[in-house]
Amino acid sequence: GAGVSQSPRYKVAKRGQDVALRCDPISGHVSLFWYQQALGQGPEFLTYFQNEAQLDKSGLPSDRFFAERPEGSVSTLKIQRTQQEDSAVYLCASSLDEGLGYNNSPLHFGNGTRLTVT
Amino acid sequence: DAKTTQPTSMDCAEGRAANLPCNHSTISGNEYVYWYRQIHSQGPQYIIHGLKNNETNEMASLIITEDRKSSTLILPHATLRDTAVYYCIVRAEGEYSGAGSYQLTFGKGTKLSVIP
Numbered sequence: 001g002a003g004v005s006q007s008p009r010y011k012v013a014k015r016g017q018d019v020a021l022r023c024d025p026i027s028g029h030v031s032l033f034w035y036q037q038a039l040g041q042g043p044e045f046l047t048y049f050q051n052e053a054q055l056d057k058s059g060l061p062s063d064r065f066f067a068e069r070p071e072g073s074v075s076t077l078k079i080q081r082t083q084q085e086d087s088a089v090y091l092c093a094s095s096l097d098e099g100l101g102y103n104n105s106p107l108h109f110g111n112g113t114r115l116t117v118t
Numbered sequence: 119d120a121k122t123t124q125p126t127s128m129d130c131a132e133g134r135a136a137n138l139p140c141n142h143s144t145i146s147g148n149e150y151v152y153w154y155r156q157i158h159s160q161g162p163q164y165i166i167h168g169l170k171n172n173e174t175n176e177m178a179s180l181i182i183t184e185d186r187k188s189s190t191l192i193l194p195h196a197t198l199r200d201t202a203v204y205y206c207i208v209r210a211e212g213e214y215s216g217a218g219s220y221q222l223t224f225g226k227g228t229k230l231s232v233i234p
Binding site: 004031033041042043044045048055056059091093104106107108109110111112 | 152159160161162163164167203205211216219220221222223224225226227
């Protein structure tokens with residue numbers, strides 16, 4: 001399909017392990033976002049990329065969280081030394097945003113990665 | 119903080135129109151009203167957005183009041199598959215202006231239950 005693809009769909013990690021979550025955005029989409037959604041809550045913003053540039057990481061909860069998008073397409077969210085409070089669904093979204101630097105398109109979300117830290 | 123207010127939950131009979139209200143009394147001139155929904159175990163799904171004119175697409179209609187302080191999402195013939203949490207979000211359009219300027223800020227949304 002042509003939607004946002006995330007992998008793995010489910011991830012179980014022992015406390016202290018590092019994890020890497022992958023996002024394949026819609027082809028050609030300039031903007032890419034990561035969100036964290038705790039059980040029963042709305043998604044909360046983590047970080048934003050415009051092509052390969054990470055312009056906003058104000059939502060990352062700690063320095064254990066790191067995101068990259070080296071070639072301006074696929075993105076990886078890495079969480080080091082996972083803690084139980086990191087258990088959540090991690091959502092990736094992309095948007096077209098024609099005209100570099102101009103926000104004018106809806107975000108399209110993937111179905112997320114459910115991370116459980118035991 | 120989310121800039122919108124929505125009822126926590128609503129019920130709608132299958133086949134009837136579902137009208138979901140949203141208050142956004144502090145909306146700015148360059149902010150659009152966006153609606154998303156989230157079905158259990160899926161990511162949020164884009165429905166519709168608008169600035170000041172009413173909008174319609176294959177999924178829904180969006181009615182925005184003249185003063186833009188509130189809006190209503192209308193699902194004309196609700197089905198059981200429309201059961202979801204519906205989020206109303208305001209988002210500025212324009213050039214990137216720093217942290218927080220592009221993101222969607224989700225509130226708690228309205229849980230719509232479509233009843234057979």
